[in-house]
Amino acid sequence: MSEFLSMQIPDRGYLLSPILPVQGIGILYAPRGVGKTFAALSVAVAVASGGAVFNWRAPMPQKTLYVDGEMPATSMQSRLSSLVGGMAIPPQSLKNLSLITPDLQPCAMPDLSTPNGQAMIEPLLKGVDMVVLDNIATLCRTGKENESQSWQAMQAWLLDLRRRGITVLLIHHAGKSGDQRGTSAKEDIMDTVISLRRPREYAMAEGARFEVHLTKARGILGDDAKPFEANLITEGNALHWQVREIEDVELEELKRLLGEGYSIRDCAEEMGKSKSAVHRLKRKLEGLD
Numbered sequence: 001m002s003e004f005l006s007m008q009i010p011d012r013g014y015l016l017s018p019i020l021p022v023q024g025i026g027i028l029y030a031p032r033g034v035g036k037t038f039a040a041l042s043v044a045v046a047v048a049s050g051g052a053v054f055n056w057r058a059p060m061p062q063k064t065l066y067v068d069g070e071m072p073a074t075s076m077q078s079r080l081s082s083l084v085g086g087m088a089i090p091p092q093s094l095k096n097l098s099l100i101t102p103d104l105q106p107c108a109m110p111d112l113s114t115p116n117g118q119a120m121i122e123p124l125l126k127g128v129d130m131v132v133l134d135n136i137a138t139l140c141r142t143g144k145e146n147e148s149q150s151w152q153a154m155q156a157w158l159l160d161l162r163r164r165g166i167t168v169l170l171i172h173h174a175g176k177s178g179d180q181r182g183t184s185a186k187e188d189i190m191d192t193v194i195s196l197r198r199p200r201e202y203a204m205a206e207g208a209r210f211e212v213h214l215t216k217a218r219g220i221l222g223d224d225a226k227p228f229e230a231n232l233i234t235e236g237n238a239l240h241w242q243v244r245e246i247e248d249v250e251l252e253e254l255k256r257l258l259g260e261g262y263s264i265r266d267c268a269e270e271m272g273k274s275k276s277a278v279h280r281l282k283r284k285l286e287g288l289d
Contacts, residue, residue: 015047015130015167016056018224019192019214022129023162027187029172029180030196035208037071037134038232039196040171042083042241044132049093054212054230054243062129066099067112067121069138073103079239086233086240100124113140113154125166134171137181148185155189191218199229200272201253208232211246247281254281 012022020026020043028043030036039053046053050061068076076099084094100121102109110117112133125131133139143150161168175181178197187193193216199209209231217225229249231242250271257267268278 014059015062016043016053016058018220019056019194019217020047020130020167020169021191021219022167023165024167024191025158025162025170025189026168026192026194027170027172027180027190028194028196029174030210031174031178031198034196034198034210035232036171036196037068038079038083038208038239039210039230040132040134040169041066041076041079042087043169044097044130045080045083045087045089047130048097049087049089051087051089051093053087054241055224055228061093061096063096063127064098065124065128065131066097067109067131067133067139068099068101069109069133069135071101071134073101076101082234082237082239085238086235098124098128109139111139111141112157113142113150115153118157125161128166130167130169131161132169132171136170136172136186145182148183151183151185155185159189187216190216192216192220199249206231207234247284250281251285254278255285258282258285 012024014021015024028036028040030039042053043056044064044066045051046056047058047062048064050058052058080099100109110120112118112121137145140154142153158168170186172186173181174195178195180186180193180195192214195213195215196210197213199211202209209229211227211229213227214220214225227246229244229246231244232239233242250273253271254267257270262270264275264278264282268275271278273281
């Protein structure tokens, strides 16, 4: 133990601060149609370019591989083009981002929950700092989703990638309960678990608007751990993210309800919060006025 404690082990640092450390393993999940692929692509572009997404920033450009398991190639091209335009990415940074998408492959996408599937992707991992796997349902097809034993082969591979210095971000679906679908054993080795949730008041016409919650966050404290709302804004052919604190959204909603004559009790019921929580928001709203 004394020998171990005296070792000079370098700090891990971050690929995307503060949520994805070097050699980190993270999972981002959401219900269907919320916008998780837009979010995952934005993370990949930020890491590859040394840029920023949401409240997170990449300290420097890193070589990134994005493995897509289900999207049509034309949709991926359109989304990436719009995101790169909206994020103002220098063209030279795009060389750090590589994409595998099903339509452009000569055969079916590999099953990464099997040794053969992992071996197929292995040559493409040379020199890669981060790999994004979008998503578990389409890229990990062996075994039963609800059985932890079925996840063991995939878990062993992820830990091997970590040992080799590769950061992994997995994209996954949420189940009916709102938690990530299948066995909770997936989260055991994760440094970061990111949940995207529909806002309580949401219309389909709004597109990708969701709340970002960190449900597991090793070493993330204070304001960095607070949930926030992200909204994907279209301007011409470009897409960019608008970020607001959840409390700011709640204050705006409370101001509207009070202006319409709602009582505190009615506001609490409408907002799905306790009366005491609404009272606290009202005091803060009065302070802002």
